[in-house]
Amino acid sequence: MNTAVAAFLGKHNFNHHVDINSVTDALLSDMHEGLCRRPASQDMILTYSNPPSKAAAGKSVIVIDAGGTNFRSCLVTFDSTGKPSIDFMEKTKMPGIEKELSRTEFFNQFAENLEHLKDKSCNIGFCFSYPMTITDDGDGILLGFSKEIKAPEVAGCRVGKELKKALADHGWKNKMNVLLLNDTVAALLAGAAAPDEGMKYSSYIGFILGTGMNGAYIQPEDAAYKGLKRQIVVCESGKFDKVARSDFDEAFDAKSVKPGTSRMEKMCSGAYLGPVSFEMIHTAAEEGLFTDAFAKKLLEIKEMTLIEMDAFLHSPYSTASVLGAKAAGCATKEDYDRLFQILDALVERCARLATSILAACVIKSGAGTSSDEPVCILCNGTTFFKTYKIFARVQGYLEDVLVREKGLYYDIISRDNDITLGAAIGGLIGE
Template sequence: MNNGLKGQSHHVADIKMFPTFVRSLPDGSENGEFLALDLGGTNFRVLLVRLQGHEIDIQSKTYLIPQRIMLGTGTQLFDHIADCIGKFVSEHDLLNHSLPLGFTFSFPCQQEGLAKARLSKWTKGFRCEGVVGEDICELLQEALKRRTNCKVEIVAVVNDAVGTLMSAAHVDRNCEIGLILGTGCNACYMEYLDNVGTWKHDDEKDHHPRQVIINTEWGAFGDNGCLEFTRTEYDRELDTFSINPGKQVMEKMISGMYMGEIVRLVLERLANEGLLFRSVDHESALFERGRFYTKYVSEIESDTDEFFRHTKQVLDELQVENYTTEDCKIVKYVCTLISARAAFLAAAGLATLINRLNKQDMTIAVDGSLYRFHPRFHNLMCLKIKELVKPGLKFKLSLSHDGSGKGAALTAAVSLRLRSLKPLPTDSSQHSLTTQETVSVRA
């Protein structure tokens, strides 16, 4: 992490520690109407978020992106999104309102400002030409001018981890870490600017607190070989057949995109050695890459009695026949080992952040399907974090609600609040104030 934060070592660091340009958490004073756009797949959502202190009202609508637009041009994509935003604004009788917009964009980006992010590459089936390397906020703003009559200004672009943190921090002032445990795995946290050697913006006298949310991109931990001592033959095989061999090593040991495949590789090996499913048909789906879904792991671990109802259902779906109760026990045992390892690795990363921040009471906002649906992930993480944090530091993991929508709108609201502030004193004693402290100073 320190290598990623330092200017001289950032280029060789596995964990990139990107500054997000989000300089403050919500303080409860945010008011007004905000739009949010959540784009991360074949659907996108437009949200109207009305804030009045801690009161919040959200209305939203989901729109489809047709296949022809996903494979078309960037202009077609952003025109389609702008058309939908225009309809949404019109349906809510807001055409004459000035609406700030927070934009959750869940594709790899190089962020250059709070509302400036260049697309690094498309993922998730998108192939829109003319967008890679371009500022996605500018492309959307131009489309809004072209296609609508509404007064919408894009004021912030965030990823899902930042949205998760902002959403939870709105109701919990002890929250300074956001964690995603879903298809991918990533974390962000609030860092003092004095520790961020990559920060090149001359803002000694500006009105922002001397802090910034850091997007760790910690899924790449281990890309330099430092995790080899804990990787197995199954991890290496999964990596070899992945679309990015040698990359995102820690993410591949934790996240929902890969966990099911690791289980499948273990079960395949046991079956091939005659230790499991003795009469298994090698034509069954168990022997197909990617066919053992991570949701199966959560379902299997939900079995609490000797009947193995969920385990049997999964094996039936995979066309495994003639399995025994002993087979079901082994399948469940394999799942528990692999998910416990994932939870412990995520806990090790979180404990590192908690120890770094060194606050007495810390809330971690967590979102993602793996954390939401796995029956033991929360408890496993809590047990391991307790072992790894400094004595006396308390923490709690809290499920964050609608970070990609509400969190984006709150980021927009916070950015407008900071715009309106008078400059803070430049005395060095002010530089290490937290958001909460700067708010009380102003009060």
């Protein structure tokens, strides 16, 4: 690394060569405290669910994917061999986006959105990507919505119970089985439902690194956790707060909607890598790391997204990106090099932190001890698969910290329509 860049990063406490094993150990300690129901930064949400022991065959499931601002719904049908097909897919806005709704109005809108699927199945797999507590019957108690959803009366209610009531009020004849899950559980279940031909896995992990970040794994029975049966556990890894942050992270956090929250997520996920890179670029320009002409151009930039940051890393000399356009005609070769190294350091740190989360989940699963039955890690998210070298680096680091150092084996996979497929599998649990 250029000595000036190294000095700049060091001055601002930015450690891009995070020690993966140290962060993994800290995550494992925090996970243990959470499972013991002692204070922990990760929520360690129990789901009371496990992947089905046999493949779904000859069954249909209504799938709801509600998160952010979109409400998606469809019917997933498994044929006699367990092969899924997706039909009647519709997408609309989440209730409560346009105006504030009462609890009754909110779930009535759900029922209206599902009218095209009326009585097509008795089972609903409901991927509900908002903070909730899962109950032992597979329902979910909403803890609260993000600011986009205006339905305060829904907080604290049992979402599945209210949905079933609304469907009955709208003339649904079937007695419905509704299971609530989030996207990491859906990813895990998709991996369990669709292994590659000839593969056998010892356990499963779901990992999301897209706009947000989270992980889920299967916790085996353990004498350390009395009464805790084998089940999928959601870690809420994005909330982990026992990792050192840089001046750039602190500067962005102070400007964020909820300062002091989601500390790990703000260091890794797609929603935040762009804004953190903005803090790095502006500070570097202000502190003389670039030539005056280029620094002046960079200081004209008012915001930065992951898309623009990533475009420069993939094609530094292309003028199609904001940074490439600013550099054209005024930046020296050293300017290009220094800017690239700053942004690459941010990506490198992200890859190392993501590796730490995955390593902790594999270790905590107690599985993967035999090379012929690795732990299946289903990853979801464009940040993980598309951002400059993150996927390749994570794979390389996992080979070091798991396979070479601990003799633990893993297999990273992806699946088309993974969240939809996983939610469908979830809808059959407890049938």
